[in-house]
Amino acid sequence: MFKSRALILLYFLSALLPWQQAFAQNEKALSREQQAFLDAYDAVRANDRQAIASYKRQLKNYPLYPYILYHDYRLHLKSTPTSELERFLRNYKGTYMADQLNTRWLKLIAQKKEWQRYLKVYKPQKSTDLQCLNVQALANSKHTTEALKLAKPLWNKQIKLSSSCAPLEPLLLKHHRLSGSMIWQKIEDAMSKRQITEAKRLSKYLSNKDQASFKKWLDVYSKPSSVTELKNQKMDRHIKRVIFKQAVKRLARKDTQGAKSLLDDLSGKFYLTKGDVNELNRYVALRTAYRYAPEAKALLEEVNHNGAPTEDSLRWQAQINIKNSEWLDLLDTIDLMPAEEQNDKQWRYWKARALENTGQKTQATQIYNGLANSRSYYGFMAADRLNRAYQFNPNPVKVEKPEKLIQKYPALRRIQELMAIDWINTSQTEWRYLLPQVKRDELQAIAVLAHKWQQHPQVIRTLAIAKKWDDIQLRFPTPHKQPVMQNAEKNSLDPAWIYGIIRRESAFSESVQSSAGAVGLMQLMPSTARYIGRKIGAGKVNTSALKDPERNIQLGSAYLSYLKEKYGGNLILATAAYNAGPKRVDSWIPENGTLSADQWIDSIPFTETRNYVKAVMEYKTIFKSLLNKRYDRLSNLMTAIGQNNIARATDSQHP
Known part of the structure; x- marks a missing residue:
C-alpha cells in the first residue's frame, strides 16, 4: 500500500515538473530561438541525432549556435569526425569553447596513444599537462632530443608530478638527464612546501651518502632545535646550509627567541652568507611582529637599519610605531622607505599625522591638503583633519553607441543570449575570455554596455583593466x-x-x-x-x-x-x-x-x-x-x- 502511494506521488511530481519548467520559461518570456536552443541542448544531452541535426539547421544563424556544436562534440567526442573538430577549432579560435574542446581532444588522442596525431593537432599550450603529453608524443615518435629538452623544465615545474607529467621522470632517468643537483633542488622545494612524502620518494635517487644527509634533515625537520647536533658534522656545505635555514624558520614559528639565539650563535658553523643572515633575521623579526611581541621593535630596527629592509619589514616597523604612538620613530621609519612607497597615500597620511603630533603642523597641513583632493580612505581622513569637504571627483564615461561593438565582438551577442536563458556562469566565462582581446580604447564602451545589461561585476572588472576609476555611477551601482x-x-x-x-x-x-x-x-x-x-x-x-x-x-x-x-x-x-x-x-x-x-x-x-x-x-x-x-x-x-x-x-x- 505504501509503495503504491509512493508511486502515485512520484507520477504526480513527474507530471508537475514540465509544467513548472514551462511556467519558469514563460515568466522569462523566452524567444522562439532561445527556447529552441534549450531544446537543442536537451537533445544533445540525450544524443538524439535526428533532433540535433534538425536544430543545427534551424539555429544556424543564432548567436549561440556554436554552443550546440561545442556541447555535441564535447559529449560525443569519440564519435565526432576529425574534420568537424578541426573546422570548429578554426572557426572559433580564441574562444572558451575552442580552448576547452581542443584540450579534451588532445587528452583523448593521448589516451589512445595516437602520438603522431597528437603532434599534428598540438599547438603551444598554457596547460602543463598538455605540454607534458606533447613531450610523451615526441618521445614516442622518436624525437628524443626535443622531448628531453622540453622535459627537464617541466619536471622542475611541479613538485609532485601530475599523471600526465609522471612519465617524464623515467624518460629523463633513462637518458641520464636527472642530475644530483636537480634532484636535491626538487627535494629542497618539496621540504620548503612541507611535501615530505614527495621529498622521501625523490631521495631514493640520491647516493648512499646523500641519503644519510637527507635522513638527518628529516630528523631536524621534526625537531628544529636538534640542528645544533650537526654543527661539527661533515656534510655537503650547501645541504648543511639549507637544513640550518629551514630549522631556524621552523623554530621561529614557536620560539622566536630560541631561533634568534640559534642564528646568532651558529650561523658561522653552517656556511651562511651575509644575505642568508639578513633573510633569517628578517624572518625572525617578522614572526615577532605578527603578534606584536615586545621584542619586535628592536629586531625590526636591527633589520631595517643594519640589514636589507624589505617592504614588509618597513611596513611592520611603521605599524608598531603607529600602534604605540611613536611619532618620531614613525617619521624615521617612513624616511627609510623607497621614494615611491613614501608617496603612497597611506604613508603620506601617517607622515602628516606624525608631523602633527610632533608640533610640525604647517608641514602636516600641506600634506593633508594634497591628500584631501583624492577620493579615497586616506583622502577622506585627511579632509577630516582639516574639516574640508570630501572630493568625489566624478568623471562619467562618455561613449557614443557602444552597441557598435556587438558587431565587432561576436562574444557580446553570445553573452546577451546566455544571460537571457539564465546561463550565468557560462556568460561570465565568455566575459573573461573577451576582455583580454578588447582594445584598450574600447574598454570603456564595453563597460557602458555591461552596465546597460546590469552586469555589474563585469563593469567593475572592465573599468579596472582600463584603469578608469572616476565614473562613480558605473563603479558603484546600487542593484537589489x-x-x-x-x-x-x-x-x-x-x-x-x-x-x-x-x-x-x-x-x-x-x-x-x-x-x-x-x-x-x-x-x-x-x-x-x-x-x-x-x-x-x-x-x-x-x-x-x-x-x-x-x-x-x-x-x-x-x-x-x-x-x-x-x-x-x-x-x-x-x-x-x-x-x-x-x-x-x-x-x-x-x-x-x-x-x-x-x-x-x-x-x-x-x-x-x-x-x-x-x-x-x-x-x-x-x-x-x-x-x-x-x-x-x-x-x-x-x-x-x-x-x-x-x-x-x-x-x-x-x-
Whole structure:
C-alpha cells in the first residue's frame, strides 16, 4: 500500500515538473530561438541525432549556435569526425569553447596513444599537462632530443608530478638527464612546501651518502632545535646550509627567541652568507611582529637599519610605531622607505599625522591638503583633519553607441543570449575570455554596455583593466535596492554600509563562491548563515539559498546587525569582524586604555582585514553620497577603540 502511494506521488511530481519548467520559461518570456536552443541542448544531452541535426539547421544563424556544436562534440567526442573538430577549432579560435574542446581532444588522442596525431593537432599550450603529453608524443615518435629538452623544465615545474607529467621522470632517468643537483633542488622545494612524502620518494635517487644527509634533515625537520647536533658534522656545505635555514624558520614559528639565539650563535658553523643572515633575521623579526611581541621593535630596527629592509619589514616597523604612538620613530621609519612607497597615500597620511603630533603642523597641513583632493580612505581622513569637504571627483564615461561593438565582438551577442536563458556562469566565462582581446580604447564602451545589461561585476572588472576609476555611477551601482533598503531598516543599519560590504566582498556577483566556501553577494560562510538564520527564524539555509540575492542580503544584514550590537555600535570593529571573525577582532582590541580608530585600523595584524576595513569605509562613504546626495564624515565613525566597545552578549555561541 505504501509503495503504491509512493508511486502515485512520484507520477504526480513527474507530471508537475514540465509544467513548472514551462511556467519558469514563460515568466522569462523566452524567444522562439532561445527556447529552441534549450531544446537543442536537451537533445544533445540525450544524443538524439535526428533532433540535433534538425536544430543545427534551424539555429544556424543564432548567436549561440556554436554552443550546440561545442556541447555535441564535447559529449560525443569519440564519435565526432576529425574534420568537424578541426573546422570548429578554426572557426572559433580564441574562444572558451575552442580552448576547452581542443584540450579534451588532445587528452583523448593521448589516451589512445595516437602520438603522431597528437603532434599534428598540438599547438603551444598554457596547460602543463598538455605540454607534458606533447613531450610523451615526441618521445614516442622518436624525437628524443626535443622531448628531453622540453622535459627537464617541466619536471622542475611541479613538485609532485601530475599523471600526465609522471612519465617524464623515467624518460629523463633513462637518458641520464636527472642530475644530483636537480634532484636535491626538487627535494629542497618539496621540504620548503612541507611535501615530505614527495621529498622521501625523490631521495631514493640520491647516493648512499646523500641519503644519510637527507635522513638527518628529516630528523631536524621534526625537531628544529636538534640542528645544533650537526654543527661539527661533515656534510655537503650547501645541504648543511639549507637544513640550518629551514630549522631556524621552523623554530621561529614557536620560539622566536630560541631561533634568534640559534642564528646568532651558529650561523658561522653552517656556511651562511651575509644575505642568508639578513633573510633569517628578517624572518625572525617578522614572526615577532605578527603578534606584536615586545621584542619586535628592536629586531625590526636591527633589520631595517643594519640589514636589507624589505617592504614588509618597513611596513611592520611603521605599524608598531603607529600602534604605540611613536611619532618620531614613525617619521624615521617612513624616511627609510623607497621614494615611491613614501608617496603612497597611506604613508603620506601617517607622515602628516606624525608631523602633527610632533608640533610640525604647517608641514602636516600641506600634506593633508594634497591628500584631501583624492577620493579615497586616506583622502577622506585627511579632509577630516582639516574639516574640508570630501572630493568625489566624478568623471562619467562618455561613449557614443557602444552597441557598435556587438558587431565587432561576436562574444557580446553570445553573452546577451546566455544571460537571457539564465546561463550565468557560462556568460561570465565568455566575459573573461573577451576582455583580454578588447582594445584598450574600447574598454570603456564595453563597460557602458555591461552596465546597460546590469552586469555589474563585469563593469567593475572592465573599468579596472582600463584603469578608469572616476565614473562613480558605473563603479558603484546600487542593484537589489529593495532588499537592501528593507533589511537596512529592519536591522537599523545604514544601507550604504551594506552596499560597501557587498562591493568589497563580491563586486555584486550573485553566485560567486570563494575557495574558503563563502557564498553570494555578501560572501557568507554557510555555518555563519545557518547560525544567523536560526537566530532570526529564517528557516533552512544551504549553499543554494545563499546564491539567492534576497536571502543572502537578509542573512548578511542580520549578521552585520549582530556584529554592530556586539561591538556597541562601532562599525569599524563590526566591519573587521565581518572579515576576520569576532574572536580575532576581540584579541586585537587593547586590553588597557584605548587607541584612536585610525591607529587601530592600520595596526590590524592581517593585511587582508586591514585593507578590507579601509575599503569598506571608503565605499560606504561613496555609496552614501550616491544614495542620499550627502555623505557622513568618517570622523563620526572613528571613536577610540578599547574594551568598552565589546558588548557582553549573553549569547556565547556567536560564529
